[in-house]
Amino acid sequence: xxxxxxxxxxxxxxxxxxxxxxxxxxxxxxxxxxxxxxxxxxxxxxxxxxxxxxxxxxxxxxxxxxxxxxxxxxxxxxxxxxxxxxxxxxxxxxxxxxxxxxxxxxxxxxxxxxxxxxxxxxxxxxxxxxxxxxxxxxxxxxxxxxxxxxxxxxxxxxxxxxxxxxxxxxxxxxxxxxxxxxxxxxxxxxxxxxxxxxxxxxxxxxxxxxxxxxxxxxxxxxxxxxxxxxxxxxxxxxxxxxxxxxxxxxxxxxxxxxxxxxxxxxxxxxxxxxxxxxxxxxxxxxxxxxxxxxxxxxxxxxxxxxxxxxxxxxxxxxxxxxxxxxxxxxxxxxxxxxxxxxxxxxxxxxxxxxxxxxxxxxxxxxxxxxxxxxxxx
Numbered sequence: 001x002x003x004x005x006x007x008x009x010x011x012x013x014x015x016x017x018x019x020x021x022x023x024x025x026x027x028x029x030x031x032x033x034x035x036x037x038x039x040x041x042x043x044x045x046x047x048x049x050x051x052x053x054x055x056x057x058x059x060x061x062x063x064x065x066x067x068x069x070x071x072x073x074x075x076x077x078x079x080x081x082x083x084x085x086x087x088x089x090x091x092x093x094x095x096x097x098x099x100x101x102x103x104x105x106x107x108x109x110x111x112x113x114x115x116x117x118x119x120x121x122x123x124x125x126x127x128x129x130x131x132x133x134x135x136x137x138x139x140x141x142x143x144x145x146x147x148x149x150x151x152x153x154x155x156x157x158x159x160x161x162x163x164x165x166x167x168x169x170x171x172x173x174x175x176x177x178x179x180x181x182x183x184x185x186x187x188x189x190x191x192x193x194x195x196x197x198x199x200x201x202x203x204x205x206x207x208x209x210x211x212x213x214x215x216x217x218x219x220x221x222x223x224x225x226x227x228x229x230x231x232x233x234x235x236x237x238x239x240x241x242x243x244x245x246x247x248x249x250x251x252x253x254x255x256x257x258x259x260x261x262x263x264x265x266x267x268x269x270x271x272x273x274x275x276x277x278x279x280x281x282x283x284x285x286x287x288x289x290x291x292x293x294x295x296x297x298x299x300x301x302x303x304x305x306x307x308x309x310x311x312x313x314x315x316x317x318x319x320x321x322x323x324x325x326x327x328x329x330x331x332x333x334x335x336x337x338x339x340x341x342x343x344x345x346x347x348x349x350x351x352x353x354x355x356x357x358x359x360x361x362x363x364x365x366x367x368x369x370x371x372x373x374x375x376x377x
Contacts, residue, residue, distance in 0.1 A: 007043045007374070009034045010115075012084050012104065013097035015051035017058065018072075022287045023122055025174045026147065027097045028062055030120075032175040033363040034095075035063035037370070046087050049073065050080045061176050081107070088112050093370055095119070099126055099144070099155070102137030109140045116373045121146040121166065123284025123306070124208075127154040135159060143373055145169035145366075147285040148306030167369055170309075171285045172362035173294060173353075180263040189272040193229035194336045196221075197273035197297075199266065199288045200280070202236035208282030210302070210322070212242060217329035218251040225336045228254060233269055235259045270295040275335045275342055281322045283307045293353040298345035300331050310357075316349035 011034055013027040027049075034045045045068040052072025058065065073080040081104050088094055088108035096102070096119035105117045121144055130138070138161070145167045146152035156163035174180075189195050200209045211232060221228045232242070232255070239257060246255040261269070270276070276292035281304035289299050289310045299317035301307040313319040318335065320327040335342040355361075 007041070007092040008090055009038060009043060009045045009370070010084075010087050010091035010094040011045065011047040011097070012094055012101055013047065013049045014101075016047070016049045016062075016072075017056050018049075018051045018053065022171065022285065023097060025287055026120060026122065026171055028174050028176075029172050029359065029362050030095060030097065030366065031063050031068070032359070033366045035068055036363055037367050038067055039064070045069070046091070047071070048080065048084055048087060050077065051075050059176065061179065084108065085111050088115050091115055092374060093118065098122070099138075100130065100134055102130070102135075102141060103133045105137050105140035116142040118143045118145060118369065118373060120144075120169070121151050121155050121284075123147075123151060124282055126151055126284070127158060129158045143167060143369065145369060147171050148309050150306045150309060151284045169365055169369065170357055170362070171287050171290065172357050172359050173287070173290050175359055177267075177291070177294070180267050189231060189269065190229055193227045194225060195273045196228065196230045196332060196336075197233070197269055197276050197292070198231070198278050199233045199269075199276075199291070200278060201234050202232070202238040202242060204238050204241075206236075206282075207238070209278060209280040211238075211278075212245055213279050213323070213325055213328055214277055214332075215242060215245050215249065215251065215255060216325050217332055218246070218254060219249055220329045221332050221336070222251065222254055224333045228332075228336055230255045231258060231269060231273065232256070233258045233261055233266060267291075267295075270297060273297060274339075275300060275317075275332070277301075277328075277332060278307075279320065279322070279328055280307060281305055286310050290353055290357055293346075293349035293357075296343075296346035296350040298335050298342045299349065300328070300335065312348070312352065315345065316352055317345050 016027050038045045047070045049072045054072050056072050084104050085107040089111045094117045099119045099121055108115055152166040153163055246252045275298045277300040279302045281302055283305040285306040292299050299311045301311045302322045303319045304322045311317045318331040
């Protein structure tokens with residue numbers, strides 16, 4: 001009887017540890033899944049990260065360094081592309097963490113015609129028409145995996161791609177999220193207030209997150225719920241404008257900007273809040289909603305982007321129309337006043353996280369994608 005073929009998985013990421021964000025969390029989940037799959041099947045894994053430092057200390061828990069070869073390239077695109085093509089010579093599957101790496105697929109196929117090349121599709125970076133070289137690279141791809149049906153449709157429309165040929169591979173929480181939860185510490189959330197929480201970058205280029213819309217609801221929210229308190233975790237160049245808006249609306253005493261906080265502290269903010277609100281119209285998926293669902297908190301979002309696939313309106317939270325300040329205000333008041341409803345939505349969200357977006361389900365989906373892509377043998 002022939003021995004099972006020993007295969008190699010190659011992960012090509014923009015970064016894993018040089019920054020924080022949804023794409024990095026997704027790459028963490030892919031890396032962890034690849035490591036687990038390789039462990040069960042006696043395969044090997046190589047991870048190449050364009051932006052990471054070459055001397056980065058990898059946190060324990062993401063992968064076994066004895067089984068996984070990992071390299072960072074300090075933003076050196078030439079060395080990165082060459083190393084990706086070299087690594088492809090002995091790989092069976094290459095998974096791109098960013099579709100804009102698609103031109104590298106051509107070199108991989110020349111180096112190894114049998115390699116199968118896949119790529120993830122995320123949010124706004126996949127919603128625009130790719131460059132000529134990137135679109136050409138798509139011809140050498142064997143599959144695309146989108147974090148949401150919305151992103152798949154936007155990508156297909158912008159690039160003349162067949163929407164039905166794109167697999168949906170939704171996000172999950174960071175593989176180490178449980179350890180951050182275990183290290184939770186005390187926050188400065190007022191214990192006698194009903195707290196709204198937003199976690200977001202505060203940058204003018206991310207104005208689609210509409211944090212200012214939540215601030216604009218606060219005068220009306222406070223008239224109905226006098227002990228309401230809004231906590232914003234995150235930082236960026238748009239913070240002064242948002243702080244000025246809160247001051248102009250005379251709600252500064254009920255709006256707190258916490259800036260960036262350590263992971264352990266962030267998880268405690270989720271634990272302490274009454275509800276999570278982010279009326280973003282530009283999320284490819286929205287991992288922050290999953291983080292709130294982990295703590296059984298109801299979520300408020302808008303009917304736009306991938307968020308509407310994560311939040312079940314009237315089931316795990318409430319959805320409003322983009323820019324409808326009155327509806328957003330009403331939704332916030334409803335969930336602050338109806339604690340029984342908020343609790344039920346939160347419990348429903350926790351169940352949805354466990355049944356649809358757990359790390360185990362993510363790994364099962366990506367393993368199925370690999371098996372579907374690889375030839376038998």
